Amino acid sequence: MTVRRNVDILSLLGQQGVGGRANRYSPPLRSCNQRRPAVWYFMKPTALVRELVSILGRDAVLWRPEDLMLYEYDGLSSLRPPDVVVFPRSTEHVVQVVKFAASRKLWVVPRGAGTGLSGGSLPWQGGILIVFSRMKDILEIDIENQRARVQPGVVNLDLSLAVSDDGYYFAPDPSSQKACTLGGNVAENAGGPHTLLYGVTTNHVLGLEVVLPTGEVIHTGGKFWDPPGYDLTGLFVGSEGTLGIVTEITVRLMRKAETVATLLAVYDRVVDATRTVAAITARGITPAALEMIDGFTLRAIEEATHAGYPMDSAAVLLIEVEGLREAVEENALQIESVCQEKMARQVRRAKSAEERDLLWKGRKNAFGALGRISPSYYVQDGVIPRTRLPEMLEFIGQVGTKYRVKIGNIFHAGDGNLHPIILFDPRDADESRRVREAAQEILAKCIEMGGSITGEHGVGIEKINLMPLLFTADDLDMMRKIKGVFNPEGLFNPGKVFPAGKMCGELRIEAGAGGVL
Amino acid sequence: MTTAHDSVHLALAAIVGESHVVSEPTACAAIAVGGRVPQYIVDPPTAESVAAVLKFAADRDLAVIPRGNGTKLPLGSPPRRYDLALSLKELNHVWHYEPADLTTSVEAGMKLGDFQDFLGGEGLWLPLDPLGGARASIGGILATNSAGPLRLRFGSPRDMVLGIKVATTEGKLVKSGGRVVKNVAGYDLCKLLVGSYGTLGVIVEASFKLFPRLARRATLVLEPGTLGLARDLRRRILNSPLGPLCMVLFNTEASSLLQNGPPAGDAQGLELWIEVGGSPRILERHARDLAEMGRSMGVPSRQLNEQMAESCWLRLRDYEQLFADSFPDVMVLKATLPIASSEEFVSFAQQVAEGEEVKMASFAQVGVGIVHLGLWGVKLGAAADRLVTNARKSAASLGGALVVEQYPNGFNAERDVWGPSGNHLEAMRRLKAAWDPKGVLSPGRFVGGI
Numbered sequence: 001m002t003v004r005r006n007v008d009i010l011s012l013l014g015q016q017g018v019g020g021r022a023n024r025y026s027p028p029l030r031s032c033n034q035r036r037p038a039v040w041y042f043m044k045p046t047a048l049v050r051e052l053v054s055i056l057g058r059d060a061v062l063w064r065p066e067d068l069m070l071y072e073y074d075g076l077s078s079l080r081p082p083d084v085v086v087f088p089r090s091t092e093h094v095v096q097v098v099k100f101a102a103s104r105k106l107w108v109v110p111r112g113a114g115t116g117l118s119g120g121s122l123p124w125q126g127g128i129l130i131v132f133s134r135m136k137d138i139l140e141i142d143i144e145n146q147r148a149r150v151q152p153g154v155v156n157l158d159l160s161l162a163v164s165d166d167g168y169y170f171a172p173d174p175s176s177q178k179a180c181t182l183g184g185n186v187a188e189n190a191g192g193p194h195t196l197l198y199g200v201t202t203n204h205v206l207g208l209e210v211v212l213p214t215g216e217v218i219h220t221g222g223k224f225w226d227p228p229g230y231d232l233t234g235l236f237v238g239s240e241g242t243l244g245i246v247t248e249i250t251v252r253l254m255r256k257a258e259t260v261a262t263l264l265a266v267y268d269r270v271v272d273a274t275r276t277v278a279a280i281t282a283r284g285i286t287p288a289a290l291e292m293i294d295g296f297t298l299r300a301i302e303e304a305t306h307a308g309y310p311m312d313s314a315a316v317l318l319i320e321v322e323g324l325r326e327a328v329e330e331n332a333l334q335i336e337s338v339c340q341e342k343m344a345r346q347v348r349r350a351k352s353a354e355e356r357d358l359l360w361k362g363r364k365n366a367f368g369a370l371g372r373i374s375p376s377y378y379v380q381d382g383v384i385p386r387t388r389l390p391e392m393l394e395f396i397g398q399v400g401t402k403y404r405v406k407i408g409n410i411f412h413a414g415d416g417n418l419h420p421i422i423l424f425d426p427r428d429a430d431e432s433r434r435v436r437e438a439a440q441e442i443l444a445k446c447i448e449m450g451g452s453i454t455g456e457h458g459v460g461i462e463k464i465n466l467m468p469l470l471f472t473a474d475d476l477d478m479m480r481k482i483k484g485v486f487n488p489e490g491l492f493n494p495g496k497v498f499p500a501g502k503m504c505g506e507l508r509i510e511a512g513a514g515g516v517l
Numbered sequence: 518m519t520t521a522h523d524s525v526h527l528a529l530a531a532i533v534g535e536s537h538v539v540s541e542p543t544a545c546a547a548i549a550v551g552g553r554v555p556q557y558i559v560d561p562p563t564a565e566s567v568a569a570v571l572k573f574a575a576d577r578d579l580a581v582i583p584r585g586n587g588t589k590l591p592l593g594s595p596p597r598r599y600d601l602a603l604s605l606k607e608l609n610h611v612w613h614y615e616p617a618d619l620t621t622s623v624e625a626g627m628k629l630g631d632f633q634d635f636l637g638g639e640g641l642w643l644p645l646d647p648l649g650g651a652r653a654s655i656g657g658i659l660a661t662n663s664a665g666p667l668r669l670r671f672g673s674p675r676d677m678v679l680g681i682k683v684a685t686t687e688g689k690l691v692k693s694g695g696r697v698v699k700n701v702a703g704y705d706l707c708k709l710l711v712g713s714y715g716t717l718g719v720i721v722e723a724s725f726k727l728f729p730r731l732a733r734r735a736t737l738v739l740e741p742g743t744l745g746l747a748r749d750l751r752r753r754i755l756n757s758p759l760g761p762l763c764m765v766l767f768n769t770e771a772s773s774l775l776q777n778g779p780p781a782g783d784a785q786g787l788e789l790w791i792e793v794g795g796s797p798r799i800l801e802r803h804a805r806d807l808a809e810m811g812r813s814m815g816v817p818s819r820q821l822n823e824q825m826a827e828s829c830w831l832r833l834r835d836y837e838q839l840f841a842d843s844f845p846d847v848m849v850l851k852a853t854l855p856i857a858s859s860e861e862f863v864s865f866a867q868q869v870a871e872g873e874e875v876k877m878a879s880f881a882q883v884g885v886g887i888v889h890l891g892l893w894g895v896k897l898g899a900a901a902d903r904l905v906t907n908a909r910k911s912a913a914s915l916g917g918a919l920v921v922e923q924y925p926n927g928f929n930a931e932r933d934v935w936g937p938s939g940n941h942l943e944a945m946r947r948l949k950a951a952w953d954p955k956g957v958l959s960p961g962r963f964v965g966g967i
Contacts, residue, residue: 228920258758282617284640330798383698385697454702470702478691
């Protein structure tokens with residue numbers, strides 16, 4: 001089989017100017033400054049665009065360069081725009097677009113809200129971008145069966161709000177839950193603070209409708225557990241759009257807890273906070289959430305959000321326990337005593353729903369708060385055994401000193417899921433290089449400790465060059481065989497998850513380009 | 518011993534050592550699957566040698582069925598062919614144990630009972646009560662995603678596995694996931710392999726997240742009398758903040774089987790058993806609220822004494838054995854349904870059973886939507902086919918599915934164990950072909966003849 005060359009979609013579209021120079025990994029600021037040829041504004045849609053318009057309607061296809069520019073980035077970075085953006089309203093629309101793409105051998109990339117942090121929805125080679133913002137219906141709410149059926153464009157939080165009056169919610173709660181879509185959650189197997197107790201997206205998805213690259217539609221699972229056959233639902237969740245495009249999702253709804261206690265433990269030393277996390281785990285207490293924020297980060301948050309974190313502390317733990325009144329009371333008391341044992345300066349319990357919301361608002365808006373104090377930042381997603389947290393945080397501090405970069409830490413401590421945030425100015429080439437090296441060193445340490453390079457953000461394009469550090473060639477080969485079953489030509493979400501390999505349809509990333517930014 | 522061995526035996530011995538290969542006919546006959554007898558039994562001493570044996574089998578086109586302790590082998594269709602029994606009993610080590618981190622890695626051949634004893638030293642456990650109970654091996658539990666009533670609270674093996682190591686027919690050992698509790702790097706092969714019934718690869722090792730043992734456990738029995746009341750009760754419990762460990766609804770036949778005698782209670786004898794766990798205060802709250810719910814609906818309740826409860830749950834967890842002891846020709850059906858349909862399915866099934874004049878014991882995990890039916894006195898042939906077809910129709914009409922877990926000799930199992938598959942069967946076949954191109958792993962045992 002031959003390696004597929006980049007189909008000349010640009011010339012097909014008659015748009016030789018559009019993102020023609022692949023601005024891979026260049027600083028995000030460039031698109032505003034770049035001068036575009038004036039000829040763009042007089043362009044006419046090509047035959048290709050006209051065909052897509054005939055499938056979806058005039059209002060569902062974007063092709064003008066100024067429109068495409070909005071879709072050249074996601075939560076990772078800005079690379080290059082897609083060649084055309086479509087907005088299907090139904091599974092049938094998706095099927096038609098996919099069949100059309102298959103007949104022309106065009107790349108197809110799905111996108112929800114574009115909040116992903118690993119570049120999973122970046123059309124970094126161009127192609128057709130399918131945006132799900134018009135497939136946002138909650139198709140069915142079935143409280144007695146504790147299930148809901150939704151389209152992929154439904155926003156995560158909107159589902160919880162829709163079932164809130166019945167006393168239910170959808171458990172996975174990524175920090176971007178006000179914006180991110182369930183389709184994106186499924187693609188990346190998203191997590192969130194409360195997945196410590198309830199599990200990540202894959203533990204809450206029972207069935208999918210999937211469009212394969214041939215245009216064939218398959219249904220996996222349903223409202224019930226244990227459907228006979230291979231667990232294709234579990235395989236598709238987290239496959240980052242490289243096996244199929246999800247057009248419908250059946251999820252599990254959880255009953256809201258009777259009561260919740262939210263604790264804030266304040267520390268004068270980071271190591272005491274990390275030791276507390278290890279001690280809580282070792283005692284077998286599983287809080288619903290157990291988050292850590294270091295002093296640097298909490299000060300940035302406090303200035304932006306006024307969440308009530310003490311400005312002079314070295315670290316805080318945000319701990320939540322929920323369940324039956326009796327269980328919450330017992331667990332909260334145990335946790336308070338562990339915190340005090342581990343030298344917490346203060347342990348405070350939120351007295352009202354407002355106080356609790358404020359504490360969480362600070363946590364969930366943290367990345368935005370850091371954006372106020374730095375031109376750019378790079379968030380990592382490594383995972384380590386929880387017992388190694390004290391050692392790891394010290395290591396991250398040393399890495400920051402070694403590479404002269406500022407690193408904040410705000411993360412899902414109870415899961416051992418780190419989110420070191422490295423601040424930098426992308427216009428400073430030397431600093432960008434140091435950031436890359438610091439990041440690599442932290443992830444290498446995660447692997448050395450028996451951990452992983454990503455706990456919830458996905459591999460995307462950001463971490464593909466790290467995959468060989470975690471997996472052997474044989475491991476990756478068996479995964480590629482699965483990709484070969486569903487997406488043999490690599491038309492769906494090309495260049496994601498796997499490092500360049502021998503299989504057809506794989507794309508080679510330019511040496512040194514992968515990894516960061 | 519001076520028996521002359523054939524070339525396959527000698528080649529296997531060269532891979533795993535002579536003491537790990539058996540081709541003696543009576544030993545082979547003792548581990549027949551679905552009536553088929555293998556020619557060789559191999560118990561490789563290491564994961565690497567499991568992979569080597571698999572490669573050899575693929576090269577020589579020998580059909581292989583992996584086995585742990587054999588408790589799950591009655592499940593699934595009979596194999597199309599069977600040459601080599603690949604026993605994992607030698608792989609019974611715990612490779613990694615970090616009690617403070619609540620994680621462990623264990624080999625597939627270890628028996629659940631031994632594993633729990635090992636974990637118990639640190640006050641931890643794997644909250645699973647699969648078919649076969651303590652005798653079930655870790656590998657078998659994963660291959661069949663086997664979970665009992667505890668699933669209501671803790672989920673199934675699918676939810677507890679952090680990583681796996683698998684031997685492939687190419688003779689390789691590949692891994693997915695890891696030892697940390699959150700990991701999304703690469704495809705989730707754990708999900709694909711768990712519940713694949715040994716048709717894609719052989720799981721040789723798995724990492725789990727562990728849980729602290731519960732301080733105390735107690736069992737309450739409510740006697741709703743009718744399925745309608747049982748349904749209302751289930752609704753109230755699931756809509757309450759209570760978090761029971763298990764909830765199983767037994768019909769009269771089931772509870773007398775379990776308790777070894779006539780059940781207490783009224784004529785219909787429906788009993789809803791609810792196990793709860795935690796501190797004394799949590800148990801007390803559950804007991805109070807559940808009794809109150811019962812009272813408000815006119816449903817009597819009682820607390821089972823601890824010893825009785827424990828022995829009954831143990832017997833239930835080993836239900837295949839329970840049936841086999843009393844009714845050797847039993848047929849066991851498992852329906853998987855939307856939660857709200859369990860009671861209705863039991864009612865349908867009762868009618869179907871009465872129509873065929875067979876006895877039926879039903880164990881319904883009403884909070885999960887899984888119902889097991891034990892049927893005895895089933896006439897083979899048209900009657901058995903009708904029984905399965907009608908029960909399957911009922912499950913399908915309620916939005917679920919039905920598989921035959923155990924069947925008497927003579928039942929048309931090739932056709933009927935799994936029932937029809939959806940429109941994803943072709944994708945499953947291609948996955949099978951990608952991982953096992955020669956079709957040597959458990960051929961014909963799975964859905965759609967995979």
